[in-house]
Amino acid sequence: MAGIKHIKTRPMARLLLLVLLAAALTAGSASADKVDIDSFTSSSIKTYSYRIVNSYPHDPNAFTQGLEYDDGLLYEGTGGYGQSSLRRVDIQTGRVVDIVHLEDEFFAEGIAIWKDRIIQLTWRSYQGFVWDKENLTRTGSFSYRREGWGITSDASRLIMSDGSDALYFLDPNDYSLQGSIRVTADGEPVKGLNELEYINGMIYANLWPSTWIAIISPDTGEVTGRIDLSGIMDEGDIPKRWVDVLNGIAYDPSEDRLFVTGKLWPSLFEIELVEDTKEE
Numbered sequence: 001m002a003g004i005k006h007i008k009t010r011p012m013a014r015l016l017l018l019v020l021l022a023a024a025l026t027a028g029s030a031s032a033d034k035v036d037i038d039s040f041t042s043s044s045i046k047t048y049s050y051r052i053v054n055s056y057p058h059d060p061n062a063f064t065q066g067l068e069y070d071d072g073l074l075y076e077g078t079g080g081y082g083q084s085s086l087r088r089v090d091i092q093t094g095r096v097v098d099i100v101h102l103e104d105e106f107f108a109e110g111i112a113i114w115k116d117r118i119i120q121l122t123w124r125s126y127q128g129f130v131w132d133k134e135n136l137t138r139t140g141s142f143s144y145r146r147e148g149w150g151i152t153s154d155a156s157r158l159i160m161s162d163g164s165d166a167l168y169f170l171d172p173n174d175y176s177l178q179g180s181i182r183v184t185a186d187g188e189p190v191k192g193l194n195e196l197e198y199i200n201g202m203i204y205a206n207l208w209p210s211t212w213i214a215i216i217s218p219d220t221g222e223v224t225g226r227i228d229l230s231g232i233m234d235e236g237d238i239p240k241r242w243v244d245v246l247n248g249i250a251y252d253p254s255e256d257r258l259f260v261t262g263k264l265w266p267s268l269f270e271i272e273l274v275e276d277t278k279e280e
């Protein structure tokens with residue numbers, strides 16, 4: 001790994017990142033699973049499209065795995081071996097205000113804020129990290145027995161995904177597993193559950209690897225709505241750049257603002273949902 005540390009030129013770093021990401025995506029499908037997009041999109045579930053309210057810059061080198069809003073700022077976790085970080089971001093400018101880097105052996109995943117703590121998952125290290133929200137110092141860790149993908153919280157629990165169709169409920173104080181649910185749409189399993197956000201009593205989940213967000217009842221696991229975000233990151237705007245999938249949902253409850261972005265996307269969007277009334 002010593003050699004890698006010396007490779008700091010941007011093109012080489014980017015190439016290395018792409019190679020690592022390609023390996024990660026291939027490996028990721030081994031135990032987790034993709035969303036069955038044909039089954040998901042053919043189900044009789046209410047569909048929403050979107051309207052872009054605001055568009056902001058986003059670090060195009062951020063392989064976004066977790067996104068959270070808190071008190072006027074965004075918190076973001078990024079993945080990749082040797083590239084993983086936790087950062088505080090100014091929404092308007094996309095400027096990274098504070099950043100801490102994880103050790104090279106960790107591939108960081110989702111983040112959730114719980115009181116004065118930030119919880120950050122790792123992909124295949126079976127280990128979550130606990131950070132002090134104010135000064136971004138690591139104050140603890142905990143373990144779990146599955147891959148770590150997305151995480152969010154409701155009023156009393158942490159809610160975690162592992163790339164399958166399951167959501168897991170954790171005690172926010174000792175991180176112990178309290179229960180789980182299976183997510184379905186018209187009775188069919190919905191796999192590839194990735195980044196999460198708890199919004200007004202429902203769990204919003206990015207479905208890997210797609211442009212869809214599922215709206216899930218935390219009580220039954222049923223998908224009650226789906227958001228089609230296809231076209232939001234117009235690749236015509238980003239010539240000669242490789243971007244990865246939609247990933248990252250954050251919600252500002254005080255101003256009812258919904259933010260989305262993706263891995264290596266140069267933009268972050270505030271969107272409004274628009275109910276799709278098209279006849280099928």
Ligand SMILES: [Ca+2]
Nearest residue numbers: 067196197249
């Ligand atoms: Ca989130």
